[in-house]
Amino acid sequence: MPKRSLENLETIANDIREDIIRMLEHAGSGHSAGPLGLADIFTALYFDVMKHDPKNPDWDERDILLLSNGHCVPVRYATMAHAGYFPKKELLTLRQLGSRLQGHPERTRLPGMETTSGPLGCGLSQACGMALAMRMDNILNRWVYVVMGDGELDEGNIWEAAMLAGKEKLSHIIGIIDRNNIQIDGPTDDVMPLGDLKAKWEAFGWHVLEIDGNDIEAVIDACTMGRAVSDKPIMIIAYTVPGKGVDFMEYDFHWHGTPPNKDQAKLALHELRTLGGKIRGEHE
Amino acid sequence: MSDLHLADIHSELNQEPIRKGFGRGLLAAGKLDDNVVAACADLTDSTQMSLFKAEFPQRFVEIGVAEQNLVTVGAGLAAMGKIPFVSSYAAFSPGRNWEQIRTTICLNEQPVKVVGSHAGVSVGPDGATHQMLEDVALMRVLPHMVVIVPGDSLEAERATLAMAKDGRPNYLRLAREATPIITTDKTPFEIGKAYVYEKGSDVTIIATGTMTYQALLAAEQLYKDGIEAEVIHCPTIKPLDEETILKSVRKTGCVVTAEEGQVIGGLGGAIAELLSEHHPALLKRVGMYDHFGESGAPEELLEHFGLDAKHIRLAAHQVTDKKKK
Numbered sequence: 089m090p091k092r093s094l095e096n097l098e099t100i101a102n103d104i105r106e107d108i109i110r111m112l113e114h115a116g117s118g119h120s121a122g123p124l125g126l127a128d129i130f131t132a133l134y135f136d137v138m139k140h141d142p143k144n145p146d147w148d149e150r151d152i153l154l155l156s157n158g159h160c161v162p163v164r165y166a167t168m169a170h171a172g173y174f175p176k177k178e179l180l181t182l183r184q185l186g187s188r189l190q191g192h193p194e195r196t197r198l199p200g201m202e203t204t205s206g207p208l209g210c211g212l213s214q215a216c217g218m219a220l221a222m223r224m225d226n227i228l229n230r231w232v233y234v235v236m237g238d239g240e241l242d243e244g245n246i247w248e249a250a251m252l253a254g255k256e257k258l259s260h261i262i263g264i265i266d267r268n269n270i271q272i273d274g275p276t277d278d279v280m281p282l283g284d285l286k287a288k289w290e291a292f293g294w295h296v297l298e299i300d301g302n303d304i305e306a307v308i309d310a311c312t313m314g315r316a317v318s319d320k321p322i323m324i325i326a327y328t329v330p331g332k333g334v335d336f337m338e339y340d341f342h343w344h345g346t347p348p349n350k351d352q353a354k355l356a357l358h359e360l361r362t363l364g365g366k367i368r369g370e371h372e
Numbered sequence: 373m374s375d376l377h378l379a380d381i382h383s384e385l386n387q388e389p390i391r392k393g394f395g396r397g398l399l400a401a402g403k404l405d406d407n408v409v410a411a412c413a414d415l416t417d418s419t420q421m422s423l424f425k426a427e428f429p430q431r432f433v434e435i436g437v438a439e440q441n442l443v444t445v446g447a448g449l450a451a452m453g454k455i456p457f458v459s460s461y462a463a464f465s466p467g468r469n470w471e472q473i474r475t476t477i478c479l480n481e482q483p484v485k486v487v488g489s490h491a492g493v494s495v496g497p498d499g500a501t502h503q504m505l506e507d508v509a510l511m512r513v514l515p516h517m518v519v520i521v522p523g524d525s526l527e528a529e530r531a532t533l534a535m536a537k538d539g540r541p542n543y544l545r546l547a548r549e550a551t552p553i554i555t556t557d558k559t560p561f562e563i564g565k566a567y568v569y570e571k572g573s574d575v576t577i578i579a580t581g582t583m584t585y586q587a588l589l590a591a592e593q594l595y596k597d598g599i600e601a602e603v604i605h606c607p608t609i610k611p612l613d614e615e616t617i618l619k620s621v622r623k624t625g626c627v628v629t630a631e632e633g634q635v636i637g638g639l640g641g642a643i644a645e646l647l648s649e650h651h652p653a654l655l656k657r658v659g660m661y662d663h664f665g666e667s668g669a670p671e672e673l674l675e676h677f678g679l680d681a682k683h684i685r686l687a688a689h690q691v692t693d694k695k696k697k
Contacts, residue, residue, distance in 0.1 A: 196481050204480040207471055213441045217448020220433055248441035
């Protein structure tokens with residue numbers, strides 16, 4: 089597949105943000121800030137970084153993406169729909185009875201959803217299991233990407249996995265921490281300070297990269313560099329703006345677990361369509 | 373029962389810890405299928421995974437003392453087509469990592485084989501912290517989970533081989549102390565089946581794990597007392613072999629259950645639920661009644677907490693007496 093231009097990727101990321109707003113407004117519940125902040129990372133992963141086939145989700149040579157912080161799944165659903173895993177109109181079934189798009193992702197309901205998640209701290213351990221299985225089978229051309237929240241790093245399970253991956257030198261794991269500095273009860277520094285994250289992961293035996301997580305090119309470059317590291321697992325600390333793209337949501341932890349209402353969604357969509365007022369909206 | 377090829381309990385029975393059978397079974401399963409892999413949380417010898425590790429070092433993962441990671445790594449291994457057996461002491465796994473088992477194994481439908489060793493008060497001197505009594509209840513309540521409690525080491529070996537071929541999440545409960553071997557190489561084992569070890573028409577005794585041997589001893593005493601007990605060995609607690617159990621209870625009209633664990637949510641709980649919905653009958657449950665264990669010698673503790681043939685016999689008398697009234 090020919091690589092897309094950066095401009096094209098940025099347009100896709102913006103479309104994904106619009107879909108996130110529509111989905112959440114329609115569902116009437118769910119998380120806003122995280123998914124908006126992750127739109128650039130997910131666009132980079134699905135439209136450039138990862139080897140995958142939407143028409144053959146179980147392709148045995150695909151790269152694997154685990155969304156450890158399952159509450160951010162609206163961004164994954166929107167990105168998967170844009171990538172062709174399922175029709176975009178299905179996005180509006182989010183959180184409805186009988187929908188394949190559960191409030192938190194379930195592997196057995198949606199092809200291409202690699203695991204079931206929501207309760208935090210479990211993604212990295214599963215990535216360890218997957219990377220160990222690949223090593224047992226001498227598979228060298230596949231990678232496991234794991235997206236985690238920064239608030240999620242409060243979970244002890246994460247650090248158990250961090251030790252194992254370091255010990256086993258699981259270089260086919262590329263972790264991405266969504267460092268947006270918020271969690272439900274407030275700023276991460278108030279709820280539970282994470283300290284020097286880079287030094288922490290390095291002390292656990294990881295190769296650490298720090299990037300602007302809302303810069304699609306930086307995400308692509310970091311993943312490329314990560315795949316070149318062969319003796320350590322890789323952790324990308326991606327600094328993102330929570331609520332990115334919607335001015336009244338940005339940086340505000342109150343939007344962590346809240347959806348926009350009808351009026352707020354209208355405002356948000358207007359802002360996204362006009363790229364923050366830079367262009368004239370098509371619906372004006 | 374002749375078709376079950378059981379050992380003669382009047383003869384001098386060999387004894388062996390049930391976990392030893394698991395170790396042999398895992399090694400055999402590993403030889404039969406390259407996808408069988410194992411992980412352990414710093415208890416490789418105790419849980420008997422050492423045999424597998426020695427034969428297949430590349431297919432074994434040492435997790436360290438990290439039970440949350442243990443089962444979740446298992447989910448990842450299973451996602452890649454492996455058949456992972458993950459072991460620790462039952463007090464820690466599934467004692468500590470229930471939510472990980474719930475979400476990443478059961479809801480996620482990954483066929484991870486969780487093996488909890490050193491279950492029950494017969495762990496002995498280590499005391500209440502290490503005497504896991506709630507594991508069956510914890511695992512039984514989870515959708516998709518299969519719960520297996522073998523009665524001796526030979527059955528544990530067969531159960532392990534059956535688990536390797538079972539596509540569902542499984543929990544295997546093992547005991548530490550030497551247990552009399554009451555089955556033989558020819559005794560059948562199938563996941564989901566209960567077996568009538570002794571025929572009788574006065575009372576049904578349903579036992580699992582280490583208590584099945586005690587139930588057989590009790591049945592002998594009861595026979596001398598003039599009571600013919602039907603002894604059902606129930607190594608799969610979920611899914612329960614309802615047919616075999618109800619068929620027996622329809623005949624006898626009263627029931628005793630026996631297990632080395634909490635009756636709340638355990639085998640006793642499962643049978644109470646089954647009977648009250650399908651065939652209400654007099655029931656007495658032998659097991660732990662909402663309290664913890666303590667340090668002591670295994671045989672001392674079993675007697676202290678009423679987990680032996682004597683107490684099964686007593687319970688059988690109670691329900692048969694009530695039935696007559």
